[in-house]
Amino acid sequence: MRNTSRTRTLAGALLGLAAVAATTAAGPAAAPGAPAPLAASAPLVASAPAGTRAAAAEGADPVDFAVVVDQSKSLSADDLAREVEAAALIAQGEISERSRATVIGFGSSEKPGQSAVREVCQLTVADAVGRDHLSDCVKELSRRDERKMGPGTDFPAALRQALDRLTEDGEPTTPKVVFLLTDGRLDVRDSRAYGDDPRSRTEEAEEQLAEQLARAREESVQIWPLGFGDVDRKMLTAMAAGGYRNGCADLPSARPRPRVLDGSAEIGKVLQETFAAARCARVAQGTVGKPPADLTVTIPEIATDGSITVSKHDPKVTATYYDPRGRKVPTRGTFDGSVFEATGQNGPVEALRVKNPRPGAWRVHLEAPEGHRDREVTVRAIWQGKLRSAVTLDPASPRPGEKTVVEVRMQTRRGVVIDDPEQLEGIKVSARLSGSGFDPFSVPLTDDGKGPDRRAGDVRFTGTLTVPDGADGDLALRAGMSAPGVTGDRRPLNARVTLGTPPVKAALTVERGSVHPGGEVRGRLEVRNSDSTAHTLRLALADRPPGGGVRITPATVEVPAEGRKSVPLTLSLDPDVAPGEIGGRITVADADDDGRVLDNSFIGVVVEPVPTLWDEWWGAFLAAAVLLLGLAAFAAVRLRARNRRRDLTGVRLELRGDGIRPDELTVRPGQSSGGEFRFTVDRARGAAPGLRRAGPGAAAVHRLRRSASGQFLFRPDGGREIPLSPGGSASLGEGLEIVFHDRRSAASRRPGRGSSASGGSRASGGDGGRRWGRTPGRPGRTGRTGRSGDGAGPVPSPSGPGDRGTDSRHPGGGEGSPSPGERRAGASRFDPNF
Numbered sequence: 001m002r003n004t005s006r007t008r009t010l011a012g013a014l015l016g017l018a019a020v021a022a023t024t025a026a027g028p029a030a031a032p033g034a035p036a037p038l039a040a041s042a043p044l045v046a047s048a049p050a051g052t053r054a055a056a057a058e059g060a061d062p063v064d065f066a067v068v069v070d071q072s073k074s075l076s077a078d079d080l081a082r083e084v085e086a087a088a089l090i091a092q093g094e095i096s097e098r099s100r101a102t103v104i105g106f107g108s109s110e111k112p113g114q115s116a117v118r119e120v121c122q123l124t125v126a127d128a129v130g131r132d133h134l135s136d137c138v139k140e141l142s143r144r145d146e147r148k149m150g151p152g153t154d155f156p157a158a159l160r161q162a163l164d165r166l167t168e169d170g171e172p173t174t175p176k177v178v179f180l181l182t183d184g185r186l187d188v189r190d191s192r193a194y195g196d197d198p199r200s201r202t203e204e205a206e207e208q209l210a211e212q213l214a215r216a217r218e219e220s221v222q223i224w225p226l227g228f229g230d231v232d233r234k235m236l237t238a239m240a241a242g243g244y245r246n247g248c249a250d251l252p253s254a255r256p257r258p259r260v261l262d263g264s265a266e267i268g269k270v271l272q273e274t275f276a277a278a279r280c281a282r283v284a285q286g287t288v289g290k291p292p293a294d295l296t297v298t299i300p301e302i303a304t305d306g307s308i309t310v311s312k313h314d315p316k317v318t319a320t321y322y323d324p325r326g327r328k329v330p331t332r333g334t335f336d337g338s339v340f341e342a343t344g345q346n347g348p349v350e351a352l353r354v355k356n357p358r359p360g361a362w363r364v365h366l367e368a369p370e371g372h373r374d375r376e377v378t379v380r381a382i383w384q385g386k387l388r389s390a391v392t393l394d395p396a397s398p399r400p401g402e403k404t405v406v407e408v409r410m411q412t413r414r415g416v417v418i419d420d421p422e423q424l425e426g427i428k429v430s431a432r433l434s435g436s437g438f439d440p441f442s443v444p445l446t447d448d449g450k451g452p453d454r455r456a457g458d459v460r461f462t463g464t465l466t467v468p469d470g471a472d473g474d475l476a477l478r479a480g481m482s483a484p485g486v487t488g489d490r491r492p493l494n495a496r497v498t499l500g501t502p503p504v505k506a507a508l509t510v511e512r513g514s515v516h517p518g519g520e521v522r523g524r525l526e527v528r529n530s531d532s533t534a535h536t537l538r539l540a541l542a543d544r545p546p547g548g549g550v551r552i553t554p555a556t557v558e559v560p561a562e563g564r565k566s567v568p569l570t571l572s573l574d575p576d577v578a579p580g581e582i583g584g585r586i587t588v589a590d591a592d593d594d595g596r597v598l599d600n601s602f603i604g605v606v607v608e609p610v611p612t613l614w615d616e617w618w619g620a621f622l623a624a625a626v627l628l629l630g631l632a633a634f635a636a637v638r639l640r641a642r643n644r645r646r647d648l649t650g651v652r653l654e655l656r657g658d659g660i661r662p663d664e665l666t667v668r669p670g671q672s673s674g675g676e677f678r679f680t681v682d683r684a685r686g687a688a689p690g691l692r693r694a695g696p697g698a699a700a701v702h703r704l705r706r707s708a709s710g711q712f713l714f715r716p717d718g719g720r721e722i723p724l725s726p727g728g729s730a731s732l733g734e735g736l737e738i739v740f741h742d743r744r745s746a747a748s749r750r751p752g753r754g755s756s757a758s759g760g761s762r763a764s765g766g767d768g769g770r771r772w773g774r775t776p777g778r779p780g781r782t783g784r785t786g787r788s789g790d791g792a793g794p795v796p797s798p799s800g801p802g803d804r805g806t807d808s809r810h811p812g813g814g815e816g817s818p819s820p821g822e823r824r825a826g827a828s829r830f831d832p833n834f
Contacts, residue, residue, distance in 0.1 A: 059355055060305040060384050061487065062098035063175045063248075063279045064123075066162035067091065069141055070182035071105040071118070073151030079228075079264040083181050084141045085311060085348045086268040090179065090275040091134040092344040092351035093309040093382045097127040101134060102165045105141050108152025110190040115149060116157035123165050128332075128341050135347035152187040155180075155239070156208040159223070163212060167219050175248055176221040177278045179271065180239065183264070185232040213242030220244045224274050228261040236260065248280040249482035250428065268311055269380075276382050282485030286379035291317050291366035295379040301359040302423040302486065304412050306383030308352045310364060315346050316372040324360025337414065356413055357383070385423075385486045387412065389479035390543040390585050391431070391493040396597040399498050400471045405452045406431045408445055408461045408479045409602060410488075411583035415545040419581060421447070421457050427483035429461040435475040435497070438468035442480070471497045496596055503531035504559065506588045506598035510571070514606045517577045521605050523569035525588060529559040536591045537598070539569070544584035549574035550603070552586065573607065581606050646706045648672035650743035653679065653704070655691050656729070657736040665691035676705045681732060689736060702732070704740065712740050 067087040071080065091101050103121035108114075120140035124130040159178065166176040186205055188194050194201035194208075216223055223243035225236040236258035247254025254277060259270055269285075276283045286297030299306055310319045321329050321342075329335050329352075331342035337356055344350035364379050387410040394405040408429060410418045418424060429447075434440035445463040449456030452464055467475070476492040510523040529535055537557040541550060551572045559565050573582075582603045589595045614621065648667045655663040667677050671693060678694035678701050694701045703715045712724040722730050726742030 059098070060096040060281075060386055061175075061248075062096045062100070062171075063094075063177060064100045064166050064170050065090075065094075065177040065179065065275075065278075066102045066104060066166055068104045068106060068158045068162050068178060068180045070107075070153060070180075070184065071141065071144055071149060072107045072153045072182075072184055072187070073146075074153075074184050074229075079183060080142055080144070082264040082267050084138060085313065086181065086271040087141065088135060088138045088344065088347055088349040089268050089272055089309055089311060091121075091126070091138060092131055092347075092349050093272060093275070093307040093380075094126045094131070095279075095281060095305045095307050095353060095382060095384055097125075097341075097353075099126040100124060100170070101126050101130075102162070103134065103138050103141065104158065104161050104165075105149075106154060106158035106161075107144075108150035108154045108188060108191050109157070109193060110150035110152065113147060116152075116154040116191070117161045118149060119161065119165070123168070128343055131343035131351070135344040135349070139347070150190065152189070152191060153182065153184045154188055154191060154205070155182075155186050155235075156205055156212055159209070159212040159216070159239075163215055163219060163221055166221055175279070176219070176244075178216070178221060178223045178243070179275065179278075180223060180225045181267065181271065182225070182227050182231060182236075183229040185230075186235060209239075210242070213239060216243035217245075220246075222247065222256045222278060224256050224278055225258045226261075226267065226271055226274060227258065228264045228267055231260060233258065233260055248278070249487065251280075251426075251482055251484065253277045253484055254280060268378075272309070272380060272382060276485075279384075280482075280485065280487050281382050281384040284381040284383065286364075286381065288376050288378050289366070290376055291368035291373050293366050293377070295364045295366065295377065296361050297364070297379045297381045298361045299354075299357050299359055299381050299383055300385075300423065301416070301420070302385035302387070302412070302418060303357055303359065303383035304355075304386045306354050306357050306381050308354065308362060308364065308379065308381050310350050310366075311348070311378040311380075312350065312366070313348050313375045313377070314368065314372050315348065317366055317368045317377060318345070319350060319352075320365040320367075321352050322363040322365065323358050324362060325358070326363075383485065385412070386489060387418065387481065387486060388489045388491070388543060389481070390583060390602065391477055391479050392585055392600045392602060393477065393493065393495055395498075396587075396600050397496055397498045397502070398467045400467055401469045403464055403466050406443070406445060406463050406465060406477065407452075407602070409583070410459065410481070411543070413545060414578075415548050415583045416578075417459075417581040417583040419459050421459055424459065424483055424486065427481055427486060430480045431463060431465065432478045432480060433465055433467075433475060434478075435471055436473035437470040441465075445479070467497060472499070473497065496594075498596070502593070502596070502598075504529050504535050504537070504590050504593065504598060506537065508569075508586060508588055508599040508601050510569070510586065510601060510603065510605070512604055514608045515573060516608060516610050517573055517579075518575035518610075519573055521571035521573075521603075523571065523586075525557060525565075525567040525569055527557065527559045527565045527567070529561060529563055529565075532561050533592075534561050535559045535593070538589050538591050538595075540587050540589070541603075542585050542587050542600075548584070549577035550582060550584075556591075571603070571605065577607055579607050579609050642708055643675070645708055645710055646675040648675070648677045648704065648706060651677070651704070651706075651712075652741040652743070653691055654739040654741060655681065655689060655732075655736060656739060657689065657734075659735075660688045663688070663690045665693070672705075676703055678703055681736065702738075710742075710744070712742075714738070714740070 067090060069083045069087055075083070087103050091103065094101065100123050101121070102119065102123040105118045105120055106116055109116040121134050121137040124133055126134070158180070162178045166178070170176065186202065186209070188201050188205045189198035191201055194204040213223070221244050223239050225239050227233070227236050240256040240258045243256060245255055259274055261267060261270060273283050284297050284299060287295045289295050297308060308321065312319070323329050323336070330340050331352065333340060336358065338358060339355040341353045342350065362381070366377055390409045390411060392407045395402070398404045408431065412418070429445040430442045431445055432440055432442040443463050443465045445461035446453055447456060447459060447461050453460070453462035473496065475495040475497060477495065478490055478492045479488060481488040505528050507526045508523065511521055515521055525539070527537065537559060539552050539555055539557065541552055544550065553570050553572065554567065557565065557567050582605045585600050585602050587600045588598045590598055649669045649672060651667045653665045665679060671677060680692050680694045680698055680700055680702065682690045682692045700717045702717050705713050707713055712726065712728065713721050714724055714730050715721040716730065716732060724730060724740060726740065726744070729737045729739040731737050
């Protein structure tokens with residue numbers, strides 16, 4: 001289901017409540033167990049202009065209710081505090097500004113000056129002023145005075161007081177409900193007004209309780225008991241069953257039943273759920289947290305009236321409300337088509353009542369000063385969907401005895417058509433036909449795809465009825481619906497039976513499909529007039545909200561006498577019409593036949609948002625994205641292959657020179673960042689030259705990189721770049737040269753140690769960091785390791801035969817052994833591969 005963004009403003013404003021105090025003379029109780037004389041005042045009432053009352057009538061239906069709270073001695077201080085908050089919760093959360101509420105505490109009357117009941121909040125209209133009053137007066141429940149109220153539990157006196165209040169000056173059609181909170185059992189053993197001994201007192205109280213329950217049935221007052229702790233379940237069940245049993249809807253959940261809890265911890269939550277069931281509403285559970293915090297609660301699309309309740313316990317906690325679009329909403333007034341009214345900010349529970357709430361997740365931001373942040377705050381929403389029904393008859397003006405198809409659709413006050421069957425789970429829909437010449441009767445309507453219902457699950461409820469033969473005039477068809485949290489507006493579809501053959505017949509068709517805001521929908525009207533005079537037909541849109549953004553042209557059609565006419569129709573949409581199915585129906589009436597409806601049809605056109613660039617070109621964008629992804633993947637593969645070709649990992653550098661043993665350095669993974677390896681030749685005093693990886697800030701740095709073709713590019717310190725093939729060498733000056741061996745070349749694979757020439761040189765990084773030094777006392781060049789196939793050319797043999805067979809591993813040293821100073825120098829060097 002889609003939402004609309006059209007706004008409507010409530011006409012008028014609520015006037016202040018006028019409290020008229022009227023004291024009454026004190027007198028004795030009229031009956032055993034009746035309350036002691038109290039100074040009473042007239043109930044608070046509100047007066048408003050007719051326009052305001054009409055606007056209020058569009059809201060949730062009112063209910064008159066009494067919250068009756070056990071204040072007996074058996075309750076702990078925590079239990080009593082939770083009862084106070086529970087009473088405040090349903091008083092603040094009431095969704096209709098026309099409802100009335102009273103709050104009554106009760107115990108027993110056992111001594112002179114004591115009363116079994118105390119009316120802490122007199123019957124008050126639950127508008128903004130009244131709810132603020134209820135928030136203040138309900139706090140009186142927490143103040144128990146043993147001098148004025150006894151410790152027992154007097155159920156008959158409590159119910160008597162509640163019934164007296166709910167049946168005075170009320171509308172007969174307004175539901176009346178008593179919510180009874182108790183932790184115990186009937187206990188009037190010490191109440192002398194019920195008899196002379198405990199046993200007779202209990203029997204008398206039970207008889208008087210039965211009398212009050214019979215009175216509740218007669219006065220149509222429901223009783224919903226809520227017990228916690230060690231309660232008399234049998235008595236609570238009897239009280240629920242003994243009062244009025246018919247609920248706000250024909251649903252099992254709307255019939256009174258007792259609720260029993262182990263303790264008082266969950267009493268607020270359960271009482272709010274009980275209250276919602278009694279007034280055909282539902283409760284959405286929100287999140288819990290300690291201030292400062294952001295809590296959320298979700299209001300569904302079907303809701304038309306609701307209250308967000310904040311159980312904060314501490315009046316120092318403040319709440320700020322944000323709608324599902326993240327916009328801060330006012331605590332009073334209108335905004336984006338919704339009407340807001342916050343009350344109870346100075347009490348333990350506050351609430352934001354919202355008419356026409358925007359569906360989605362609402363956010364409540366909590367703040368509190370230091371020292372007031374230790375208690376968890378709970379957010380909930382109580383809501384109701386008061387739906388408008390759009391009804392069609394086919395034929396629109398049936399004859400007596402004719403079978404007629406009834407079809408019903410539902411929409412909110414915003415004109416949003418309900419098209420999600422899950423929103424109406426468990427709903428029962430019926431049609432009731434009344435009129436002149438017959439008794440009213442009802443028929444069930446279904447959405448099961450059988451019989452006249454075209455498709456199951458399309459939220460179009462259909463059925464057939466036969467107009468009674470005795471029908472001789474006007475007809476009124478009302479659609480009835482009942483579901484948890486859903487009520488109907490009960491507005492009738494007015495029609496008229498056709499007697500004889502009508503002179504004008506019409507058939508209306510509308511193009512089904514989708515349209516964008518600001519667009520047009522085409523249709524056609526086919527008319528045949530068999531009368532001898534011309535007729536004027538009027539076309540109109542019915543069941544549309546004011547300012548719905550849809551117009552029909554032409555508004556009138558002239559049909560010539562004894563002629564036919566085919567008229568094109570146009571439905572024009574405003575540019576700001578909201579997306580979603582257009583609710584309402586088109587009617588064609590004969591103005592020259594007392595407005596008899598000739599045909600009617602649901603509009604049934606879906607408004608879709610104006611397509612964005614993405615909507616129109618998503619295919620091209622997707623193809624381009626796939627192409628770019630492919631190119632990027634190809635480029636990545638090419639780049640990786642190029643980087644692998646240029647990677648120097650495994651390249652072995654060999655340093656050679658006159659009179660020194662060869663030294664080696666192998667490039668390890670990650671050492672050729674950017675495809676370049678930097679190294680130096682260490683010429684430490686007293687040691688043979690060695691290869692080192694260049695660190696940051698190193699001097700005399702040589703650079704080696706590889707071209708894309710695999711060729712080495714060597715740049716000596718201060719020199720030009722020299723291209724070299726694998727195994728090639730370059731001069732470093734001072735009798736030194738560098739040879740580069742490539743592991744990728746089969747010709748440059750390093751042979752095993754058994755292939756070493758005389759002297760068997762070893763890589764510095766592969767033998768514990770040891771180096772060969774110069775051969776003392778020998779002129780000329782020292783022997784160098786011969787590598788077959790490395791491309792370095794023949795390697796000269798040592799100048800003296802004494803070098804053959806001499807190895808650094810020889811324990812005796814000999815001519816080929818490094819000097820002690822060279823050993824020390826070699827042992828102190830760092831590993832050049834790191």
